[in-house]
Amino acid sequence: MNKNIFLTLVVLLFVIGCKTNPFTGKSTLNFYPNTSIFPTAFAQYDEFLKENKVVESSSEAKMISSVGQRIATAAERWLNSNGYPGYLKDYQWEYNLVQDETVNAWCMPGGKIVFYTGILPICQDETGIAVVMGHEVAHALADHGAQRMSAGMVQQGVAVAGNIAINDPEKRNIFNQAYGIGSAVGVMLPFSRSHETEADRIGLQIMAIAGYNPDEAAELWKRMKANSGNQAPPEFLSTHPSNDTRIANLTSWAPLAKEEARKYGVTSFQ
Template sequence: MIYKKTLSLLAVMAFAIACSTNPFTGKKTLALVPNSQILPMAFEQYNQFLAENKVVRGTADAQMIQRVGQKIAKASERYLTANGYAGYLKNYRWEYNLVQDEAVNAWCMPGGKIVFYTGILPVTQNEAGVAAVMGHEVAHALANHGQQRMSAAQLQQLGAVAGNLALAKNPENQQMFNQYYGVGTQVGVMLPFSRSNESEADKIGLTLMAIAGYEPMAAAELWQRMKQQGGGAPPEILSTHPSSDTRIQNIKSWVPTAKAEARKYGVTSFKK
């Protein structure tokens, strides 16, 4: 009973004091792991990844990745400064690299460390398509989604420990708890949480690419092409990402808002 009360108290304290504010939504988010710990680790892992993979340099595609990345980063800074978050990016170390790999993927580590795989370029097709992906990936970093996922995983582990301690005198119930807790929290909490982060990154990314001067509808067209790639995606309820249809529908509904936001910064034409 003492252990159970202690763990419950720790969980309440974690929620109460370990939060940060999402600068795009104004909502409080989990921040059990501080950025002072996350960023140095991310930078080290990024450098190690580059050392172990073939980085494409000096080509037109590599230059495009750099150019688009810089525009999205500048759009981020303009938005954050205008909305009372000047200095938010002070610990970011922007870097944009194209890596030779057939995977249709791109990612951004905490602190602005971005990689595009060459395999995604046939799907992006043009600079606006690259901007759609870049905006989405940068949005993950700006909204501290990596920090949130790490924090959620820690709370999931805390729940497992609390359950096992509470059922320590009943091995049969403890075994049943362990059998269902992992699946239940994964499908009922962790996967929806991940999908929510992805949708949030889509929405934020649209705003960033619009402020950077790119046509936000290009993001919907990108996901149409992604859908055509096929690949047998799992049902949305069992996926870390929303389905392509959900993303396309959401993006189309958000485009007018993204353009309206961009106009606040004097952007009235959008590159397709």
């Protein structure tokens, strides 16, 4: 393929692959429509559940489901009142607790969420679960999965363009090594950290609208920090902001989340 044609196609993808994040108003890179990515994500989620031990009848499993529904409802209230009716029409919310000592929870595109039992001691109670749930729901609302896939496509596309443009084998090898490290540390990792920060802020807002105390988010991350034993890579080499960064952000954003919740008649928090 002619290198000029290839570069033109890359630029064209940037232009047509943008979608507005309703919570931030920012234009985001997203080549994947919901109708394309959601069915695949749903199938992968179902396969994961078949291959892992799902906790179905415990009080914790029921709480995770009820908290998830409550926060998804709060998100829909916000979207409807801010000019985005029907935004969630393709979503199929599902919340499952899986027996696994890993301290983690995650969300697939379209609203398929998993909590591992290992994170429950850190959550401690329903409000702690709401902190994590708000964060995971926010990832789904902001299409972060599709954005990561889109960024990966661009990263690969630029690498291919570079290899097409550079004819000298030695220079091409230097480019590949430098680009691999530079695009990861300078682009992809900051991109991932920005998603985590965005999910923290959106999640804080919708958990408050759902009636949960946003002050507890910083407390949960203090427990996360203690649980990690302060063992973490430098922030610039991580996919996530540092615990200290998250604690500071969540502390400063909590009053704003309460203010937003008051617009929906929520004046007390559990």
